[in-house]
Amino acid sequence: MSGVMKRMGMIFRAKANKALDRAEDPRETLDYSYQKQLELLQKVRRGVADVATSRKRLELQLNQLQNQSTKLEDQGRKALALGREDLAREALSRRAALQQQVTDLETQHQTLQGEEEKLTLAAQRLQAKVDAFRTKKETIKATYTAAQAQTRIGEAFSGISEEMGDVGMAIQRAEDKTAQLQARAGAIDELLASGALDDQSGLAKDDIQSELDRLSGGTDVELELQRMKAELAGGSPQQAIEGGTGQSTSQSQPRDTPRFDKQ
Amino acid sequence: MIVRIMGEGQVRLDDSHLTELNKLDDELLAEMESGDEAGFRRTLTTLLDQVRHLGVSLPDDALEPSDLILPSPDATLEEVRAMLTDEGLIPG
Numbered sequence: 001m002s003g004v005m006k007r008m009g010m011i012f013r014a015k016a017n018k019a020l021d022r023a024e025d026p027r028e029t030l031d032y033s034y035q036k037q038l039e040l041l042q043k044v045r046r047g048v049a050d051v052a053t054s055r056k057r058l059e060l061q062l063n064q065l066q067n068q069s070t071k072l073e074d075q076g077r078k079a080l081a082l083g084r085e086d087l088a089r090e091a092l093s094r095r096a097a098l099q100q101q102v103t104d105l106e107t108q109h110q111t112l113q114g115e116e117e118k119l120t121l122a123a124q125r126l127q128a129k130v131d132a133f134r135t136k137k138e139t140i141k142a143t144y145t146a147a148q149a150q151t152r153i154g155e156a157f158s159g160i161s162e163e164m165g166d167v168g169m170a171i172q173r174a175e176d177k178t179a180q181l182q183a184r185a186g187a188i189d190e191l192l193a194s195g196a197l198d199d200q201s202g203l204a205k206d207d208i209q210s211e212l213d214r215l216s217g218g219t220d221v222e223l224e225l226q227r228m229k230a231e232l233a234g235g236s237p238q239q240a241i242e243g244g245t246g247q248s249t250s251q252s253q254p255r256d257t258p259r260f261d262k263q
Numbered sequence: 264m265i266v267r268i269m270g271e272g273q274v275r276l277d278d279s280h281l282t283e284l285n286k287l288d289d290e291l292l293a294e295m296e297s298g299d300e301a302g303f304r305r306t307l308t309t310l311l312d313q314v315r316h317l318g319v320s321l322p323d324d325a326l327e328p329s330d331l332i333l334p335s336p337d338a339t340l341e342e343v344r345a346m347l348t349d350e351g352l353i354p355g
Contacts (some may be wrong), residue, residue, distance in 0.1 A: 008343075
């Protein structure tokens with residue numbers, strides 16, 4: 001096993017594959033991921049809304065403080081006009097305290113405004129990323145579906161070709177079997193003919209009987225031939241046959257009448 | 264090839280750099296196995312710097328499977344060793 005990065009990669013892949021194997025459909029995983037991103041985007045948007053609300057509240061408070069400040073200034077002026085410097089001093093000191101609050105709130109307002117702008121930008125960027133992911137997700141899903149269909153088609157094709165292969169094999173086997181049977185039949189015939197095998201059908205004859213048959217068969221042909229010759233010569237076939245059987249009673253047979261001796 | 268630096272993201276690297284990175288990677292493995300924490304830290308930093316320097320960062324929303332994975336820069340020797348046990352990175 002080599003370096004750290006390869007080993008980590010292998011472990012990661014093995015684990016990821018295991019995790020993916022467990023997932024019923026990667027398209028669902030993508031949809032789930034997209035859902036999570038949308039939730040995140042929703043959170044960011046909610047954050048933007050919260051900051052904006054706080055900013056609005058600060059603005060309202062600032063307005064109120066400004067109004068109070070103006071009111072205290074007026075009261076101070078009036079007090080002075082009425083010769084009540086003590087009241088005027090009180091009004092102005094309260095106004096000064098309010099002004100301090102106003103300054104603090106303005107700083108907070110600026111900070112919130114900056115925060116809001118940043119969050120709005122982040123939300124926009126995230127929105128763009130989520131949109132891009134959605135497009136990519138749909139592409140991947142489409143590719144996956146296409147790949148799945150392609151695999152199914154491929155499987156169907158390979159299934160067909162396998163079946164064809166099976167048919168081919170069956171034909172081959174049948175041909176082999178036929179050839180084998182033919183060879184076997186030929187061999188049996190030879191063996192029967194040579195007498196090495198007994199014919200269980202009872203039709204076979206021993207070699208002596210075969211020879212006798214052959215000889216008698218030949219004689220029958222000779223006999224037939226002689227009878228035909230006698231017919232042509234005008235003699236009675238009956239006689240000839242009779243003669244052929246060795247029971248000749250006629251002496252008027254032509255000279256060339258063959259002898260019907262059995263050979 | 265795509266190299267992931269854990270906690271940082273992915274980097275696209277030309278295969279031609281693999282030989283020099285492999286040397287560092289093997290060194291890192293040896294240091295991890297011998298328990299040389301200082302050496303491990305030094306080599307990991309060098310290796311990560313090299314990967315960052317030689318590679319081009321992939322955008323965060325890229326969906327590319329990683330060919331190689333490197334521990335995060337702050338990973339300890341023990342953490343990496345634990346990752347490489349039979350249990351792997353994700354338990355179960």
